[in-house]
Structure formats: structure tokens, C-alpha cells
Amino acid sequence: MFVDDVKVFVKGGDGGNGMVAFRREKYVPKGGPAGGDGGNGGDVVFKVDEGLRTLMDFRYQRHFKADRGENGMSKNQHGKNSAPMIVKVPPGTVVHDEETGEIIADLTDHASSAVIAKGGRGGRGNSRFATPANPAPELSENGEPAQERTIRIELKLLADAGFVGFPSVGKSTLLSVMSAARPKIGDYHFTTIKPNLGVAETEDNRSFVIADLPGLIEGASQGLGLGHQFLRHIERTKVIVHVIDMAGIEGRDPIEDFHTINEELKQYQLRLAERPQVVAANKMDLPDAEANLDAFRKAIGDDVTIVPISAVTRQGLRELSFAIADLVDTTPAFPLHEVDEEKSHKLYSAEEEEPFYITRDSDGTFVLQGASLEKKFQMTDFARDQSVLRFARQMRSLGVDDALREKGAKDGDIVRIMEYEFEFVE
Structure with a gap:
């Protein structure tokens, strides 16, 4: 069967979590922080294979997810980075972002490749947060969430x-x-x-x-x-x-x-x-x-x-x-695709560039959204007090507290980030 147009979901590997650990060795009574960083998650990479002539394989596998990075370890050991996930495609493959219509990759030459979904970086261990004021921090980062997207893969035959x-x-x-x-x-x-x-x-x-x-x-x-x-x-x-x-x-x-x-x-x-x-x-x-x-x-x-x-x-x-x-x-080779000026240049408004925005549900809950804010939230280890305090400082530096007050938030009101809810405290 000849297949030349499919829709699939791709997701890079999340980064590994950083670790909170301390040196515990004989004759080193108060060893410093020794938590290693997490490894980077794997990318999803499309690579051209001249032996393929159709997108048939994508009819049977519609989800591609790379491995996450390994968590950091004690003794400042870095978690292992995950290898990229290589997905073979035929020459002439064009990859579009389903949501925006943007062309992500246009793959024609043998062995040419493109990163379709980037893996997340590993979170930092507590060794990275040591300062003179806090030489033994109980603070680390979770791994960065990976890029995920729904894509449309289109095949345009290469013939003379x-x-x-x-x-x-x-x-x-x-x-x-x-x-x-x-x-x-x-x-x-x-x-x-x-x-x-x-x-x-x-x-x-x-x-x-x-x-x-x-x-x-x-x-x-x-x-x-x-x-x-x-x-x-x-x-x-x-x-x-x-x-x-x-x-x-x-x-x-x-x-x-x-x-x-x-x-x-x-x-x-x-x-x-x-x-x-x-x-x-x-x-x-x-x-x-x-x-x-x-x-x-x-x-x-x-x-x-x-x-x-x-x-x-x-x-x-x-x-x-x-x-x-x-x-x-x-006859020389012709351009691979026509450039549509309206589609190739996306205009961003000032509102879209903001790191967060606030909406309010019918029940009165304040909802915080935004890629930058959500990434910081996901990389915070809420099991540790110092990590929670660091996240609170980050929110203040972004202006979240002042923005909530401007929206009418009062002490005890519910604030939701993703699927988690908190109380607003003055």
C-alpha cells in the first residue's frame, strides 16, 4: 500500500531529575553537597533512508517517544544522557507542525536528518546550588519537560x-x-x-x-x-x-x-x-x-x-x-517548496510573549498559564521546602503575585497551575 500523508504524535525524552545528596565518608564529618545532575532526554530525529519509498510504517505506529534521561546520583555522578530516537523516513519527506502549519523539516538527501521533538535537559543536583550563604542546600531541580507536538508527515516523490x-x-x-x-x-x-x-x-x-x-x-x-x-x-x-x-x-x-x-x-x-x-x-x-x-x-x-x-x-x-x-x-533542481510569506513569518503580540497569563474559572479559581511558568513549575521538587521557596521567589520575580492582586486575588483564594491547586497567601 502506498501511503503519502499521515498524522503522528512525537515527544522527546524528559530530562532526568537532579539529586540531593551529601558526602558521607570516613574522616569527612561534614561533607558538602554531592548530588549529581540528571541526564538529558533523547531527541526524536527523522533520518532519510533511500530504501524507503512510502510512509507505510507510520500507519501502524502513530506515537514516537524518546527515552528520558537518567536521574542524577550521589558522589556528584551525572545521570546518563539518553540516545536520540532515530525514525527512518523516505527521501522527499516534509514534516509540518499540525497546530501552526509551519514546515519543521524538508528531508531529501540520503542520511540527512532533522530534530523533530527536542528532549529536555537534565535537572541540576544540589551541588549546583551551593553558595557561601547556603553551603549545604537541600535543593535540586526536576528534569526539564521535553518538547511534544502533533505533526503531519507528507511525502513528495523525488523523480526526474x-x-x-x-x-x-x-x-x-x-x-x-x-x-x-x-x-x-x-x-x-x-x-x-x-x-x-x-x-x-x-x-x-x-x-x-x-x-x-x-x-x-x-x-x-x-x-x-x-x-x-x-x-x-x-x-x-x-x-x-x-x-x-x-x-x-x-x-x-x-x-x-x-x-x-x-x-x-x-x-x-x-x-x-x-x-x-x-x-x-x-x-x-x-x-x-x-x-x-x-x-x-x-x-x-x-x-x-x-x-x-x-x-x-x-x-x-x-x-x-x-x-x-x-x-x-x-534542468537545474527547483526549490523544494514554495515559501508562503504569510505562513513562514508568524507574528507574536506582546501578550503572547508574556511568560504567563491569568484567567478565572466560573468557580472563582485563578488559573495561571504560560510555557515559561509551567516549565519552572514542572522542574520544581515540591517535596523539599527549599525548592518550594525557590519557586515562590521565581514567581515573584516574574510578577505573578502583583498580577494576581491586580486581578482581585485575596488571602485564601484558590490558584491553579496545570492540575495543581494552591492557596493565595498575602
């Missing part, structure tokens, strides 16, 4: 040339005779419902990768038919090969078909109109094909290379292979 055309014009048959690929072939529309890849070779030993893509219909750029499922795969091809039924056996007009397909490509992505094109005038072994070809040449002109062929009799395949290979050799 892509066959485009209306359903049943002979694209799959052409692929089967030009390469060793064996796509499904039938005399009905949308026989091809998934892309097929093949490698063609010319007589002078040049080779190129061909993608046979599902048939287009008018309105495909708006998602009709197989719409966007098809069009995403044409984005990265160097050369577009229009396969046209020049005999018009279904009553179609070859000239109209050519312009309709080009318009759909242009509507989907303007830069597709800049790709070099070859017209494979197919089914030249059938009646009316020669007359239609003459009219087609006059209407299209000399701007596009037109090669008359018959996939059934193999007429003209040598010339078509050379025409495609010549264009592939002389």
Missing part, C-alpha cells in the same frame, strides 16, 4: 520526470514499456490510484526516474478527483511529460486537454508553469491521430517538444527517452 494527463491516456502503459515498472493497467478511468516509479535508460546509458501519477481532471487544483493527492508529487519533478491521447478516442480534444492540464498545474502552484515540458503524443497507431497531431502542432507552436509515440507498438519511444533525458540533464 513526471507523467501527467487525463485518465486513460496511456501513462501507465508508457511507464511499463519504458522501464521495468509494472503498474496496474486497465481500460477504465483512475486505474492508477497511487504513484508508480520506474527507471528508464537511453541507448547512450543515461538513466532517469519517471513517476506515473494518477490522472488529472478539471478542477484538480481545488481537490477534485485525486486532486492534491496527485499534485503534490509533481512539485519536485524536473521535467513534466504531458501524455495526450492524440487519437481522441473518448471524444476528447487534444488541444483542449493540453491547456486544461497546464491551467490546473498553474492554479496549484505557479512555479509549475516554469517547468520544461515534453508532449508525448500517444496512440499514434489509431485512426485520426495524424490529423489531430497536425492541428495540435499548429495550435501549440514550437515552444514545446512534441514526440509522436505509441505505447502499444513502441513507436517513438527512443526519441521520447532522448528528449526527456536531454531536458533532465540541462
